Amino acid sequence: MQPLLEARGISRTFGHVQALKNADFNVMPSEICALIGDNGAGKSTLVKILSGADLPDGGELLIDGRPIAFHSPLDAQAAGIATVYQDLALAPDLTPAENLFLGREIKMPGLLGAAGFLNRRRMRRLAQEQFEKLGVRLKSARVAVDALSGGQRQSVAIARAAMWAERIVILDEPTAALGVVQTQRVLDLARRIRDEGTSVVMISHNMPQVLDVADRIQVLRLGERVAEFGADEVGVDDLVRAMTSGESGEKAA
């Protein structure tokens, strides 16, 4: 099967530090793919390159088999890739609907729209549809995002990414700050996004969680991909061994 997104031989050096050396990575259609690795393995650098926030020194990116270059996050967004960072980047004083449509607001039809008037009712309705589709439950649509719980804020940020990314949503440690129940909700959300046909890349430290939610797991160590597993063929021990020693046992295709 043709990968949706493929990174081949990516290198990135910061001064004396080689963050990525000849790293490969790929995302298949409609899958949840976990990217794991120890601290300093190059996960963040790779994510930045995939989302257009950083440029590689070498290697190439392909989308649907065709080479592509991202010079800014907007390029990646245009290619259908959206990233949810740990800091979420929501406007805390705006409502969930306003955040969902920020930068892509819907205006009134006709003259009013030409004058810049917003169609808030329509944005609220579409936001509600999006939240319902993804199973996100918020206590109120009109309250500022700031008033929501951490898990709800995370859900709003992910729902927003899923709304505008046709191909891939990248989640950087999406459950790091969440409690058990909220974590479960966010993982459900990732599954729903996959079931809607958008692939999800999840960066995580939590091995059991990765095994629980991911379809496929790729392991980075010291700047290169050292292993690639199907989630149902490995256990936590295998993942830890791959992360720390680079040995993968048998390498899955």
Next chain:
Amino acid sequence: MSEQATNLVYHDRASLEERLLNLLATGWIFLLLLVLVAVFYALRPEQFGSAYNIQQLAINAAIFMVLAVGQTYVIITAGIDLSVGSVLVFASVVSAKVMLFLSGEPGTTFGTTEAGWGIVAVGVLTALAAGAAWGALNGALVAYARIPALIVTLGTMGMALGFAQIITGGVDVRAMPERMVTHIGSGELLGIPVLVLIATATVIVAGIMLHLTRFGLHVYAVGSNEEAGRRSGIRVHRRLVAVYTLCGMTAGLAAVMANARFGTTTIGGHVMANLTTISAVVLGGTSLFGGKGSVFGTVVGVFIPIILLNGFVILGIPPFWQTVAMGAVLIAAVWVDQLKRRLRKRS
């Protein structure tokens, strides 16, 4: 955050509790205004409630109101504009000089000139353009040079006033077109002072733009989380320049109103304009941290010091008490804002 609340079904309307909380948080200053009006009216109904007094209150508020509306936009972006008073002075001086020059009368003219409406129109446009130019400079320095707004506008505050004094040699321009003074400064339309009409129109247009348009939403977004705005594709720098330019333009409009009202420029008269507008905006519930605020709140915030002063004068309380009371109210307003934020975080 209890899990129970998370399980509530997503609904489109604010709950009663939220509404009450909001009303209490943003409404108390409006309530204070109503209480002040009620108390002063109860104590001195004839004087305080007279048509003349109400009209004077509105006229006193008008210039201040226009300035505060511009300041509201700036503060919602988490900025501040200390230069509004100086920009007002600069715009009024330049506008007055241009009108005097066009009327062909000597530069030493006192009193009024015979300039026609065409010249007045040029004067108005000059004032607006002069204000907008200072605002654009403020905005560009804040957005592109990344200098804190406090410092940028502190700098342009000195520069604008300095240039106004250089242009005039420090002496007020005392010749205004008579038409402008009689028809705008002390004129009425349908029994309402023209100055009040201008201020009302400004408030309405600014309120609609802030609360109903895409530009307005972006103003909130930039103040709430600039980085989020940038990642969403909002041209944050351009929005900032536009907001400061708008604020400069309101200072230009206020300059026209001041010229028309007093029949002279007032170089020494607006030293405190920045602080009074900022305190009015903050009183009105606009957060100094950005992202939150309303034009209606600012209207309330503008009237509180004016009503206080008026009431004290009518009651025979030394007017100096007004500044004391205002200081206390301002601190209380910011305290309530902090409480509100904490409350919201916890809810």
